[in-house]
Amino acid sequence: DIQLTQSPSFLSASVGDRVTITCRASQGISSYLAWYQQKPGKAPKLLIYAASTLQSGVPSRFSGSGSGTEFTLTISSLQPEDFATYYCQQLNSYLPYTFGQGTKLEIK
Amino acid sequence: QITLKESGPTLVKPTQTLTLTCTFSGFSLSTSGVGVGWIRQPPGKALEWLALIYWNDDKRYSPSLKSRLTITKDTSKNQVVLTMTNMDPVDTATYYCARIRITMVQGVYFDAFDIWGQGTMVTVSS
Numbered sequence: 001d002i003q004l005t006q007s008p009s010f011l012s013a014s015v016g017d018r019v020t021i022t023c024r025a026s027q028g029i030s031s032y033l034a035w036y037q038q039k040p041g042k043a044p045k046l047l048i049y050a051a052s053t054l055q056s057g058v059p060s061r062f063s064g065s066g067s068g069t070e071f072t073l074t075i076s077s078l079q080p081e082d083f084a085t086y087y088c089q090q091l092n093s094y095l096p097y098t099f100g101q102g103t104k105l106e107i108k
Numbered sequence: 109q110i111t112l113k114e115s116g117p118t119l120v121k122p123t124q125t126l127t128l129t130c131t132f133s134g135f136s137l138s139t140s141g142v143g144v145g146w147i148r149q150p151p152g153k154a155l156e157w158l159a160l161i162y163w164n165d166d167k168r169y170s171p172s173l174k175s176r177l178t179i180t181k182d183t184s185k186n187q188v189v190l191t192m193t194n195m196d197p198v199d200t201a202t203y204y205c206a207r208i209r210i211t212m213v214q215g216v217y218f219d220a221f222d223i224w225g226q227g228t229m230v231t232v233s234s
Contacts (some may be wrong), residue, residue: 001171001172003170017228027140030220031213031216031218032218034220034221035220040154043204043206043224043225043226043227044147044204044206044224045224046220046221046222049211049213049218049219049220049222050211050213050216050218050220053211053213053218055220055222074153081202087154087155089155089157089221091218091219091220093168093219096157096168096170096171097157097160097168097170097219098157099147099154099155099156099157100154102152102154
């Protein structure tokens with residue numbers, strides 16, 4: 001089965017910081033990757049799909065890049081509402097739609 | 109406005125079968141390029157994809173749970189039903205349904221779970 005490994009698992013940062021979260025796939029998935037944000041007690045929210053396409057309504061400070069086995073989610077300038085847990089998910093239809101283990105972004 | 113809502117029992121006993129219903133509005137499962145999936149999240153843990161069904165009745169299952177899962181759709185009622193057999197305490201989790209949308213980006217089709225339900229907590233205990 002395909003594995004998605006996110007790093008770091010925990011990240012402490014301040015408002016205004018630029019942060020990057022990495023998602024590594026155990027096999028190549030082209031650009032079939034999405035990123036989600038989840039706040040405590042809430043359902044996940046789609047941020048990015050196709051590795052780098054911003055979902056409608058998502059602030060432009062969020063961006064995604066990568067292809068193959070290595071992907072990144074970048075938040076250019078952290079806002080208070082961005083402190084949450086972030087998940088990557090692979091969506092290559094030949095493989096299970098696996099999620100990464102999550103990255104919890106906390107306020108420093 | 110697109111909404112999805114999960115319904116089902118909050119408590120099931122070990123070995124029982126869980127039946128969850130996702131009732132949605134604002135889109136139709138007879139429309140090309142959409143589907144509905146199920147995802148769960150044990151308390152304090154990561155998301156786990158379970159199953160999905162597309163408008164054309166194509167079904168996909170998590171390999172690790174495939175033998176226990178069945179997903180069906182009722183297009184006329186705007187509902188998708190997931191059944192999971194032989195429930196165990198480790199299946200205690202919040203269960204979400206979500207719309208899957210297929211979008212073309214630079215000539216290639218990509219899936220994404222774009223709209224999620226609020227989730228329903230299911231506890232497995234005797």
